[in-house]
Each structure stands twice: as C-alpha cells, then as structure tokens.
Amino acid sequence: MPNHLDQPRISQLTSSYAPPFPPVLPLGFGDYLSILWRLDRSAGHDGKSLYYRACAIALLNALELRDTPLGQVMRAAVPGTNYDALSTVPFKEKELSPDAESRGAAIGQLVKMRSDVLTMGVYQEAWEIRWPGNGILDLDLRDRMHTVLFTALPSQYPVFARLLLVVDIVLQELLTGSHKPVEVDIPALILTYHFPDPRDPDVQLLYTTEHIPS
Numbered sequence: 746m747p748n749h750l751d752q753p754r755i756s757q758l759t760s761s762y763a764p765p766f767p768p769v770l771p772l773g774f775g776d777y778l779s780i781l782w783r784l785d786r787s788a789g790h791d792g793k794s795l796y797y798r799a800c801a802i803a804l805l806n807a808l809e810l811r812d813t814p815l816g817q818v819m820r821a822a823v824p825g826t827n828y829d830a831l832s833t834v835p836f837k838e839k840e841l842s843p844d845a846e847s848r849g850a851a852i853g854q855l856v857k858m859r860s861d862v863l864t865m866g867v868y869q870e871a872w873e874i875r876w877p878g879n880g881i882l883d884l885d886l887r888d889r890m891h892t893v894l895f896t897a898l899p900s901q902y903p904v905f906a907r908l909l910l911v912v913d914i915v916l917q918e919l920l921t922g923s924h925k926p927v928e929v930d931i932p933a934l935i936l937t938y939h940f941p942d943p944r945d946p947d948v949q950l951l952y953t954t955e956h957i958p959s
Contacts, residue, residue: 755906758913758923759866761802764952767943774921775913777804781819781827782863788825792954796941798824803940807929814838815920828856834920852919859912866902 757770758779768776780800787793801819810816814837822830832853835845842848875896881887918924936939941948 746922750908751907752903753910755903758909759863759906761867762797764796764941764943764949769933772804772807772934773926773928774917775909777801777808777818777862778859778913778916781831782860784824788823790955791957792951794824795957796952799939799941801827801922803934803938804929807938808927809933810921811919829858831833831856831920832914838911848919852916855912855916855919859909859916861922862908862912865898866906868898936947 753770754775757768758775760766760768760779762776762780763781780797784794784797784801787797805811805816805819814834815831817837818830818834819827830898834851834852835842835848838845876891878887878890881890914924929938931940935942941951943949
C-alpha cells in the first residue's frame with residue numbers, strides 16, 4: 746500500500762523547482778538529482794540554465810559535496826550532459842576502485858530509470874500547442890486515449906513515482922559513498938548558500954529570459 750506520508754516528498758521531486766512553484770520541504774540529495782535533471786532539460790534556454798545551475802551549486806555546497814568526485818564531475822558538466830556525466834563519478838576517485846566500471850554502469854542504469862520516471866511525470870509540459878490525439882476523427886478512440894492520459898495515468902503516477910525514493914537512496918551511496926540522509930531548509934539555502942530566492946523579482950525575470958546577450 747502507498748505511504749501517503751511520502752506523497753509530499755514525491756511531489757517535490759517531480760516538481761519544476763521554478764520560482765512560481767518553489768520547493769516547500771527541506772532539500773536533500775534526491776532534490777539535487779531532480780534539479781540536475783531540470784538543468785539538462787533547460788539546455789538552450791539561457792535563463793533557466795543559469796537558474797537551475799545556481800540551484801544545483803548551492804545545494805551541492807550545502808550537502809558538503811563540492812570537494813568530492815561528484816562535485817568535480819558536476820563542475821565540469823554543462824546543461825544537457827549532467828545526467829550522462831554521473832556515471833563517470835567512480836572514475837574520478839583518488840584511488841580507482843577495482844569495481845569502478847561496474848559502479849559506473851549501475852549508476853548509468855539507475856540514472857536512466859530516474860530520468861524516465863521524471864519524464865513520465867512531466868509529460869504534459871511538452872504539450873505546448875494542443876493535447877495529443879486532438880486530430881483523431883474517431884471520437885470513441887480519442888475519448889479512450891484522453892481518459893488514459895488525463896485520468897488513469899495521473900492517478901497511478903504517484904504510486905509509480907515512489908521508485909524515486911528507492912533509486913535515490915542507492916544513487917546517493919554510489920555517488921557519494923554515504924547513505925546518511927541530509928536535508929537543508931530553504932531559508933538556510935538562500936541565506937547561507939546563495940540558493941536563488943524565488944521571491945526575488947530578478948530571479949523571477951531570469952527564469953523567464955530565454956536568451957541573454959553575451
């Protein structure tokens with residue numbers, strides 16, 4: 746049976762973390778991975794890329810991961826490549842472990858699973874013009890498809906998305922060597938680690954600016 750206490754955490758992990766919809770719960774390693782995924786999706790949008798990168802850097806510092814192999818890899822990555830780069834983290838350790846290749850492959854598989862879960866959760870964001878199937882002439886077929894998309898899938902997704910909670914535990918240990926849960930609340934992130942303040946008009950403007958002159 747689903748644990749309803751998990752739902753707020755799942756909702757945050759699948760949220761946009763955007764200024765209009767800022768996170769409510771303290772942020773931890775799973776949030777960091779979700780923000781990296783958003784950073785990859787923002788490639789080509791200057792404002793969102795800068796915003797999510799600032800969020801990721803602030804959270805990386807707050808979780809005391811800046812000077813780890815993960816921090817080294819993430820500082821070198823660019824939007825669109827962060828998730829792919831995660832599988833290289835085991836190869837950045839000072840003393841290369843004999844199981845580095847296996848760990849890297851495991852990270853790659855789990856990261857792909859995580860990305861698929863998030864992609865399914867934000868499928869509606871891709872409907873910029875009209876809903877899929879609007880041009881189907883068979884009314885019964887169109888209605889059945891919309892029932893799946895708008896009723897069945899959203900109602901079942903929170904259960905499916907619980908995979909994130911499990912995958913994040915394993916990824917944290919593979920990527921950081923620790924399974925200790927660490928979370929930082931939003932005020933501390935903003936005041937101490939320069940996390941973008943969603944209430945700041947400049948931050949809100951940055952997020953919506955698609956092209957920033959160089």
